[in-house]
Amino acid sequence: MLANQLWERTCERLKKIFTAEVYRLWIARLKVLDYESNILSLGVWDEFAQIWFKENYVSALEATLREITGESITVQLQVVSFEDHSESSEEQEDSSQTEKLTESSVSQNMPAIPPTVYTPGTTTEVQNILNPKYTFESFVVGDNSSMAHAAAMAVAQNPGQSYNPLFIYGGVGLGKTHLLHAIGNRVIANAVKMGKRVRVVYVTLEKFLNEYIEAVREQKCDRFRRKYRRVDVLLIDDVQFLTGREGLQEEFFHTFNDLYNDKKQIVLTSDRSLSEIKKLEERLVSRFSWGLVTDIQPPNVDLRMAILKQKAKDMNFQMPDEVCVFLAQKIRANVRELEGALIRMGSYINLTQASWSIETAKVALQDLLSRQLAQAPNIEDIQKKVATVYDIRVADLISKKRPANIAFPRQVAMYLCRELTHQPLIAIGEAFGGRDHGTVIHACKVVENQMDVDDNVRNSIQKLKNELEY
Ligand code: ADP
Ligand code: MG
Secondary structure, eight states: OOHHHHHHHHHHHHHHHSOHHHHHHTGGGOEEEEEETTEEEEEESSHHHHHHHHHHTHHHHHHHHHHHHSSOOEEEEEEOOOSOOSSOOOOOOOTTOOOOSOOOOOOSSSOSSOOEEEOTTSSOEEESOOOTTOOSTTOOOOTTTHHHHHHHHHHHHSTTTSSSSEEEEESTTSSHHHHHHHHHHHHHHHHHHHTOOOEEEEEEHHHHHHHHHHHHHTTOHHHHHHHHHTOSEEEEEOGGGGTTOHHHHHHHHHHHHHHHHTTOEEEEEESSOGGGSTTOOHHHHHHHTTSEEEEEOOOOHHHHHHHHHHHHHHTTOOOOHHHHHHHHHHOOSOHHHHHHHHHHHHHHHHHHOOOSSHHHHHHHTHHHHHHHHHHSOOHHHHHHHHHHHHTOOHHHHHSSOOOHHHHHHHHHHHHHHHHHSOOOHHHHHHHTTSOOHHHHHHHHHHHHHHHHHOHHHHHHHHHHHHHHTO
């Protein structure tokens, strides 16, 4: 959603929450600046207003944004000039590094160039705001992301020295942007501690591209280059958009080389691996592989539970374990969806005063759950998988034969069908050579008993379950 659209929708709700007076005096005067990485940047007119908003209105704004988008959005307030000078000030960037406290190249609504923000009281400069909630502390690490997480930490501790560049790839909603911001946040925190100056730039490739096009059009390429080639840590998100953009790849290549030669840190993320980014120039591929290439895999059910628990705690939700298990089992696509489900359920409960139960989850997340259903494995998938794992044929599972080496796998397959497919027992029995539903129930009991008494059986079935979920 665009910043303006989001803000308009938020205002519609806020009008109902606040009195007309408060709305007119405070809310209506805010300026939308930017919306990216789950941060909505709003402009206020002075420092007093900034503090007043933080103390009185920000939590209501964030709660409303959460309800509208289903995502956890941080409101960031910046003092900006409220005078109407559109597209102002020639940029006076000399290399003498004069300390300016604010730079207001902020035009009326959307800044043509993202504002540079200096963290007050420090000599640290961050360009394109980092989400303060995306930190290493708030990232739940599992086997799926341990490499990426460790590499990101190493890079944040010693930028430019350990892995350069660091290239992180993985499917959507798995925490790439989160890690990228965590690096930026950590680098800045360290610099502040040591009283050092550091320049961190976070930018999506899309934005980099737009700025580049604009720079070319306005013949301000030098300025563009200076901006990107004087940073200490360059964090570039979603580089899969480099696909087939030759001019940009050229520019990117040179920026990359300059920074690399100066031992400046570069971190890149992509939702595709290097070989899957189409038409990526060979020389860029080779540059990107100089450092460390690492991936993030989807979380398994245990990790999904750990993430849910952590997020519920952060949001002060009193979520019982059974609801946690239910959500973790049903919502499998990625962490963003998991988080979205939790937020939606929380908002629903806030509004209706319903309790934290599985029944409530089913109502509040109806459409999400039915979408997941469509992706659940079917009986045939399960039969194939079980047959492979136990080294028998699918035909054996369906046949009337009952030797032990077939009987138990068959029971496991039936159990998995009941757990994962949402098919009625009759249909499951039918698919196993026309057995009746009593046989399926019996099979499930046998398997559950075995899982209780035998750790090996439990682990191997758990593993099968996880694998079938994708
Ligand atoms: P991506 O950039 O890979 O598409 P994001 O970094 O935007 O994904 O993550 C989506 C959401 O899920 C964010 O709110 C993020 O904080 C959260 N998230 C992702 N992975 C984790 C994790 N391992 N621990 C905690 N939160 C996570
Ligand atoms: Mg992302």
